[in-house]
Amino acid sequence: MEDLSLHILDIVENATTAGATRVEIRIIEDTKSDLLQITIKDNGRGMDSQTLKGVTDPFVTSRTTRRVGLGIPLFEQAAREAGGRLSVASEAGLGTEIEATFQAGHIDRKPMGDMGATLVSLIAGNPDVDFVYECKRHGKRTSLDTRSIKDEIEGFTTISDPKILQLIREMVNNPES
């Protein structure tokens, strides 16, 4: 993966595959402590403790199309290479929370990339899932809740309308303040 936004896309796709109806993505960068923190929390079916143990093992996967699963291991590698770590908390029936930390200024810390494109891809592919996105970096803050956008446009158009998605992408990539 070239950048962190692609890792996030991959991890959130896992969440929607696990039957989540709501996924929260939070990105917080604290320049003072040189910490970048990415949290992805879903209300999908979660994992039991046995499955959770093997979650960072590439040879553990729930898929049937191939025998290796690299989403979480690759994300963990990206965190470790940048002086951080990855942790997964999960409870069967309740959901999963993945937290990755990075030393923000580490030379091997991957760039954030195009979060707008990631969110738009997620929304287009999973229009029934509600996505919450919050990002606090470099003194700028972006926040988005697709539930409230859906409520606003109800009866006129849908969240997967390309015009709406274009607006969301612009909004996410150009935070105002």
Place this chain on the structure above:
Amino acid sequence: MAKLRVEDLKRIKEAAKGTVNLRAGEYRVKITVHLGTCGIAAGARKIMNFLLEKIQQTGASDIILTSSGCAGLCNHEPMMTVEVKDSAPVKYVLLDEEKAAKIFDEHVMNGHPVSEYALSVGSETTY
């Protein structure tokens, strides 16, 4: 805090007026981009966003764009499947924007599959 501005929503509502809204499940063409770990690493997100732009440009409201996971053909990524209603689905492999543009113009808009970019024709349906 950046928000979807009221004027943006008004603009969308205006634009949406007069167009016939698609009812859920009703479509002429369904495009599925494979967004597994392998697909994403190979550039599937670029294809997804490119197709969204194309759909927006044409103003077509009868095309559904969606995503799926890994199909087990990771070395063929990025991939997408085009399903025109009442015809066999076509799986396209090793995509880039140029190929996606040709597939969109010829297959999605005009119903002629682009066989040179296809893996196979009619192998399976929606996941």
